[in-house]
Amino acid sequence: MHRILIAEDEARIARFIDKGLRANNFVTTVVADGHSALDEALSGNHDLLVLDLGLPGRNGYGVLRDLREARIALPVIILTARDTVRDTVAGLEGGADDYMTKPFRFEELLARLRLRLRTASTSVVEATLLSVDGLSLDLRTRRARTATGTVDLSAREFALLELLMRHPAQVLSREQMLDHV
Numbered sequence: 387m388h389r390i391l392i393a394e395d396e397a398r399i400a401r402f403i404d405k406g407l408r409a410n411n412f413v414t415t416v417v418a419d420g421h422s423a424l425d426e427a428l429s430g431n432h433d434l435l436v437l438d439l440g441l442p443g444r445n446g447y448g449v450l451r452d453l454r455e456a457r458i459a460l461p462v463i464i465l466t467a468r469d470t471v472r473d474t475v476a477g478l479e480g481g482a483d484d485y486m487t488k489p490f491r492f493e494e495l496l497a498r499l500r501l502r503l504r505t506a507s508t509s510v511v512e513a514t515l516l517s518v519d520g521l522s523l524d525l526r527t528r529r530a531r532t533a534t535g536t537v538d539l540s541a542r543e544f545a546l547l548e549l550l551m552r553h554p555a556q557v558l559s560r561e562q563m564l565d566h567v
């Protein structure tokens with residue numbers, strides 16, 4: 387049974403998600419501020435975090451940043467208002483696995499959540515190193531290695547390189563790249 391942490395300060399939305407997930411046999415914990423969200427997320431008691439960006443105390447980015455800095459790989463789905471798409475990009479750069487804009491349909495959240503949980507359970511055995519030709523990319527340290535040495539990458543460079551290396555010898559559209567980076 388999967389345990390989902392819901393960080394949402396709008397009681398109506400929190401209830402809506404909570405009720406829907408419990409009806410689908412998830413175990414849920416609801417927190418309404420950023421500090422509690424981070425404490426709970428660090429506890430290791432959850433399999434996935436549904437994270438609102440606009441939280442009191444500590445906003446969603448702060449929570450996400452601290453979580454990733456602590457090297458916690460808990461899958462995170464960001465919930466964001468529709469007018470903050472730019473923020474969403476920042477959220478993904480900050481280490482979120484997915485995002486949804488409000489208002490959203492519960493079925494879509496459920497589908498994305500299940501997908502992330504599946505991906506997370508397979509990624510345990512997935513290599514943390516991508517290699518294509520002479521180039522390798524360490525997904526944990528976010529460093530690229532070539533025959534001549536290592537290269538430190540910015541968050542955006544890393545995201546782009548990761549995307550390209552996951553699709554070797556494929557042509558990717560500008561949109562696909564923007565979606566990812």
Ligand code: CA
Binds near residue numbers: 395
């Ligand atoms: Ca909010």
